[in-house]
Amino acid sequence: MPTSRFARAHLFVAVLALAGFVAVPDGSDLQLVWQVAVGWYAAAVIVAAVRHHGAPMRLFWWLIALGVAGNASGILVEYVLMRVEGEPGFPSWADLAYLSLYPTVAAGLLMLIRRRTAERDWSSIVDATTLTTGMGLLAWIFMIKPAASDPSIGLLGHVASVAYPVGDVVLLAMTIRMLLAGGGRNVSFRLICAALVTFLAGDTAWAVINQAGWEPGPLAHSLLADVFLSGYLLFAAAAVHPDVRSLPRAVAPRPARPSRTLLVLLTAASLIGPGLLIVQASRHEVADTLSIGVGCAVLFLLVVTRMSQLVTQLDVQTQRVRELAVTDELTGLPNRRAWNIELPRTMENARRTGSPVAVALIDIDHFKRFNDAYGHPAGDLLLKEAAAAWADNVRAVDHLARYGGEEFILLMPGTTAAQAHEIVDRMLQATPLGQTFSAGVATWNGDEATDSLIARADAALYEAKNTGRNRISHATPHPLPA
Template structure:
């Protein structure tokens, strides 16, 4: 790079130097792939071919000029320059597909929003003027439009990689640097052309060096050991945007109306159709993003509701869910004239088990016991964790004798060689839920006093 600034401007050596830098960078990409063996080498072959082709365009243009072959615009040099876009885009598509195998629609919507806003600017200031230039033929129009479209495609992929967290990987950081170099270099030339500025030798070299830095950044990406992890799936990104991204999305969404206001202020709206389409597209993308946020809010609200009534360890209803369900069950029992029985269960010597085997073993006992007991209950029965090692069972349409048999089956199924004591109580006429539970609790203590590992039935 230093040598490029030293060699005489406009000399053949300068051209050879530029092309050499590009081809050395392409060779370094190949070397990096052979050395580190990344999971998807094809994407790096495509990037290497794009870099080599783009650098070759400098040589082709010089040869055509020195041979005084005036083929007009476009020339074979443009074909070489443009090869960077489809080849690099193909490689980046492979990279994105492997990093986002589950199709992260949140990232896709954000990337599309940013690209649409920038694309509208490119259409008004670059694509439309090139497409309507009467001084070039159809092929010239196609090639002129291909350059900004290629930049828009690379921009979309750059944004997608940034949103996917590519900056956490050093190799991908170099890829992003390379893409930003090419996008920055092309943007600088657009500004130069818009203001009709003729860069001098030093400015011309400075602009050219931005692209050379892009070649080197691609090479640095392939040579870094992190290239092996570049295609690993990216971690899931939260749907809610951060403040920085929200500010960028807001600014992007305002591009279309700001352009409309600017043209209106100048007294003539020349791009009404493009701005209108841009407004509609950005509005629909904003709606899609809002829909994603609302869907996430609904999912999170549902999870919060479930967590509020679910025991985290066993997955059973918790005490809050039980306290809400019992009055309803009592009302149904009285209305239908059917019996309702509840049973309080308490694992015997659970503290001793925890002290002997540790709390993880105690947690495993609670989970396995809950699953084993659930398998011996009827569909209409409800098993809940009442607190600590205490569980409670609601047995609709079950008499005391039937409930005793069900609880005995559960007791026999208790895992890890453990036992439990149980107190059973059947709803009495005019009895409240607190009174029913108090009788079941008293029966439980009767079972413990009688020696544990048994079922006691409350009188009444």
């Protein structure tokens, strides 16, 4: 879909905003105003775009706009608090504004995921949970646990410190879930994912910097802040793109079999726990055994669950292949291969019990003429409707199969010649579209070979066709051995 003027105008403003921000002196009032203005601009563009496009799921976009505006407002709140209080404590009202991004965006993403995945995709859920658990274990050891155990910040400080990495883990889980879903990914969808990845990358960069105790210089500080501005503007770009109208469209679940890339990622996530344990053991400072042990146990159970899903899928596919191997694709009846399996079984059972067996070969009359007059699609329809009508007029113990072309064959266990004639006649009367068939019936004598039985039914069929069609002929009885 072509890009609208609205989207092109936003792209122009976004490039100017990001490039110009780096040129603004770090730590200046203009830099602060620039950051807040970009966030508020992005939120305003989202609201205006939703109204302009008449896009579905307005609540989703309003939540995104609220989160972007709230996060940007944290910069302004922090500035005001510094002017009023000097150095604001932790946590402050600014942290509340910063943190507002997480619940609003998470609630919106949950709505979008439910709208796009009409069917429950358990494979994607397990894969997303595995990847999130691995990354969550890293977040717990390096960010959440240290923040929760810091005695200098008090209860509210602990809550705020933990809320940031927990919020990132939640957004990471939802991002992975969206990326693992099947179906098409339009431009608006990709821009939303890019915005989420950008925010997560910015938070991860700050976490690494804090862990390393590094103080970024003016340029590095500006570039890091520009990352978050990019996230704001990417959300707005997703809203203004014309593809936004098809964003909530339900998508089919992806194949349960993981791709090679996903398999590598799942393997890496599963090895995070053991890797952490090895690193700590090599340093003789194993301090997170409980956390790592629980993480490894959860990852192990997720891997077992995924393997169970794949085995179940393999069983279903194997059964489907078996069914296709013995099923005629057009009519849904058993095919000739299935017939060749069933006939010896039935005859062996009849040999043991002494019960009669009858076979009927059926050929639709003038089928080539019907095809030439009405076309092959009509011929296929005749075969399908005839097969369905005949199947409704045979007994549950009978075995009707497509023998090839317009020829069908019927196996009738425990049936005399007279009973077989009655069954085949019912089928003849039920033949649809005003068509008829010719049939040859042969009754087994309890000793002859299967090939001989079918050959006699075939001879009777040709007799029915040569004597005027639309009739049932019976084969000459096979003589018993002396």
